[in-house]
Amino acid sequence: MRDWPELVRVIRGDRVESVHRGAVVIAGPGGPVEVWGAPGAVIYPRSSCKMIQALPLVEAGLESDPRRLALACASHQGARVHVETASAWLDELGLGEPDLRCGSHMPYSEDAAADLIRAGEAPGQLHNNCSGKHSGFLALSKHLGADPDYIEIDHPVQRAVREAFEEVTGAESPGWAIDGCSAPNFACRLDGLALAMAAFAASGGDVRGRAMVALRDAMMAHPVLVAGEGRACTDLMRAAPGVAVKTGAEAVFVAIVPAQKLGIAVKIADGATRAAEAVIAALLVRLGLLDPQSDVARRLTHGPIRNRRGLVTGHYEVVL
């Protein structure tokens, strides 16, 4: 990450206050077509690869409801629609919240968090932003007749995820670590992640291709299930129809662009979400997919940054 370029500047008044370095790969099915920074950098894709982690579920023909597929790819904010969709899915599997292994955290949705506080309730695992992905893991695990600890690295579910991950990223994973939700997260090169997203963009008519189309189309059809009201993924997919985008922790962001058969992978060196959001939005503008005057494009790529009284104190600059 030492030689990655500055991609985002945070301006206060008329002076640069902070900067974010990053790397970007835009790939077609044949490989990278445009690169900033080091395409061979090894990263953890974190939640940006949930559509890859959902491939074994869909390829096995276990789920085709677009709402559930969107939720399987989601880092959702634990609003009612997310919790209820996951809960109904588990019900149908004959399973429940205690079968999840993702852990609990307060919903990212301020309204949902306030509802819990007012009710005097603690958050449950259904509120976890990854509960959709984990519901998908449970569906596959039940189908395979495997043991309950579906997040273990040698569990059949994770072996299937790893196989799909290595196939679509085009290389053996150089390692893995435990993600925030306790599932394994397989490392890959940044260009491998972009190549995988290009495969989702340009996928053909075989089993994998149909699964890829189903997942990306589900994300585009249900932007609010992939994140939630006011969140970057949801707002970007609403403003850029025909594009699927997904964020990951520590400032990863990917995009799937079927019309141009392109995949995009972004990683900000310091893990700052504000910078990953600014860069992915600027790239969508650059590719002609997002109106630069749209509210979300202005907000993510420029701001303005306002303070506690609503005064404008600064703005962002994306340098591509």
Place this chain on the structure above:
Amino acid sequence: MRDWPELVRVIRGDRVESVHRGAVVIAGPGGPVEVWGAPGAVIYPRSSCKMIQALPLVEAGLESDPRRLALACASHQGARVHVETASAWLDELGLGEPDLRCGSHMPYSEDAAADLIRAGEAPGQLHNNCSGKHSGFLALSKHLGADPDYIEIDHPVQRAVREAFEEVTGAESPGWAIDGCSAPNFACRLDGLALAMAAFAASGGDVRGRAMVALRDAMMAHPVLVAGEGRACTDLMRAAPGVAVKTGAEAVFVAIVPAQKLGIAVKIADGATRAAEAVIAALLVRLGLLDPQSDVARRLTHGPIRNRRGLVTGHYEVVL
């Protein structure tokens, strides 16, 4: 910030996931004694310079209560003790919450925020983390018989702050911007900020020197008023007696070390608080001021980083 060194690495599993570059100056009264990165970098000190912003108040003899002086230097979390201390101060001035110009935000304290939500109340300006600084501004403004908009750049309060700021940082400020709380924030060189902190550490017996001693001693005597339970400033001052530390937005951190007549200023290029906290804690350990085995030193400089289920997923590494 281009050539600043990597100071903090964020490790997940056995791999670097994110990195933070930064600059550090450790200064004595005569100038820098140890430097990482560019000492001449111009930064906004943000809330790290509240003890400088409080100098005109104390030098005018308007306030000497250590609790109020600590609160004037605070970025507090809006717990009951902070709100009540600020409220009583305003009462005594014959002023109230509407006279503040800092704006409102939900208290950083989760308990205080939950209390407001349960009561169905919105936060007020007393909950703003800067309400102590602003109470001090109001006390000075009243004494000067100046108009109510004490945050304007040409207001007598801000003219007094600027004069003190330029004197203690040793140079004319190259510019200013509006801070999160709407007060002007004057830019300075990083070594100027460290020099100012060294002056607080080594201050003598004149009016300014006594004001500096009063402010730094108030911070050390009331760590909880400077931030709050569980916050880095509070925990560091409790664990490193005789040292005053203060954080600022966009990853600034300063320390005042009277026993060694040293001042420290840290700025992380990307604005990440986790990295500024790691670096200031590591510097206090390095100077023999903080036990490396203390809970706060371990937590801020190493972690471990745990996930939603409490599993260890990684750790920090500080490289000095």
